[in-house]
Amino acid sequence: MTAKLSLKAVSKSFGHNHVLRGIDLDVQTGQMACLIGASGSGKSTLLRCINLLEPIDDGAIVLDGQDIAEPGLDPQPVRQRIGIVFQSYNLFPHMTAVDNVMLAPARVYGRSRAALKAPVTALFERFGLAGHMQHYPDQLSGGQQQRVAIIRALAMEPEIMLFDEITSALDPELVGEVLDVLRQLHRDGMTMILATHEMGFARELADTVCFLDAGRIVEEGPPSALFSAPRQERTRAFLSRVLT
């Protein structure tokens, strides 16, 4: 079976700082892959590279058999197929929640607001935000804002969703509602890659977990194996630090 997304020897540096030093990773359709590792290990950069927000220096990013990192390729159609949600939500503060969600499908796919109303309302209902569609971001809690950001990405009907530590900026009591959204998406068969610090969540839902350190995938495996019996010394050291 060929992978939905497969990274081959992806490397990226900012000046003399080698952030990614040859990443290989396969993600199958409907799978959830979790990236764990200390801050600065390259998780965020990897996600931004997959979404083509950062050009990679070397290697290939193959989506459905097509290398999307090919220099000169128009990145826009690719970005429509890959949604990303950021740690800091990045909602547009001057628009209501529903306008945040409708902007991209309206402009990029040329759909009218009338045509978008039903599917967008359905998304808000599905994630428990039907009452907040007309609210501005600053009228919403962190958890609600992050869920709107997820809806905004989903409204483009992406084939893959990337999540960049989306619960790290939230108060602990709000983390649950956002993780519930991820559970729901996983159930519905969305292909997802998560950079996360929520080890419990990774253990519960991930199909595969990758431990990144200094720009390399040090260890990869199913969560049961990686969390209970890590093979690498560095993985053990990291886990003992975070799982106290």
Added chain:
Amino acid sequence: MAEAGLSSDAAAAPAAPTRRELYEARQRRRSVTIAAASTALVLAAIVVLVPLAPGWEAVQRSFFNGEVFARTFPGLVNAFVLNIAIFAWCAPTIAILGLAVALCRDVRAPVLFPLRMFGALYTDIFRGLPVILVIYLMGFGIPGLGLPRPWNSPYLWGSVALVLVYAAYVAEVFRSGIESIHESQRAAATSLGLSDRDTMRYVVLPQAIRNVMPANMNLFIALQKDVALLSFIGPVEIFRQAGVYKSLFANFTPYVGAALIFLAITIPATRYADYLLHRQTRQRR
């Protein structure tokens, strides 16, 4: 004593002022008294001392002459209509040109590099010249080309000079507004598949323009005053009209009248700009 009272009564009487509130009320009374006293002292000094100056009688006659004021004020108000007309067509032109230049300076595509250089050159040149110099050069120079009416009007080219200079400042303000929008907003828009153009139009600009509203208000207040500079090349607006009256009555009172008319417009506008700025800083906190 106060501490004993606090510990026992704090819960029982929530309406009673706290120790801090009492202290602050005392401080407030003290500073109000000092401010009132010093203001009264300064005013008294002005009222008593200025008329003692040897030339006061002459100044009063030539600057604060009630009769001249009454006879010239309506004419000055009439002339001010021309200032407003010039302002009214300059202001929107400046806003549009300033925004266009700011956008030129933000283009990232290498093909459009000349546009970017033009933007930088434009703002450098027109911010580097005194307004009056540009008005003279354009107001006298271009009509000298012998163009047919109405293209030889100093009124027209003087206004164009104002537009060119002020657009350079407004462009810089817009640019600082565009740069104040965090890169993550662009990243979010780009990741959704929006084009650079749509990102600018729907995500960056609406926020940027709102952020720099107070700064631009201040520039437009300055513009309202600088319209008077056009008087040097011909149009009979309020400043020139005041000059005409001055010669007619051999009296400076019309200038005082003109000053009052300017202040009637600029003080409320300045207050409003300050209010906008204040509201914005409060929102950011």
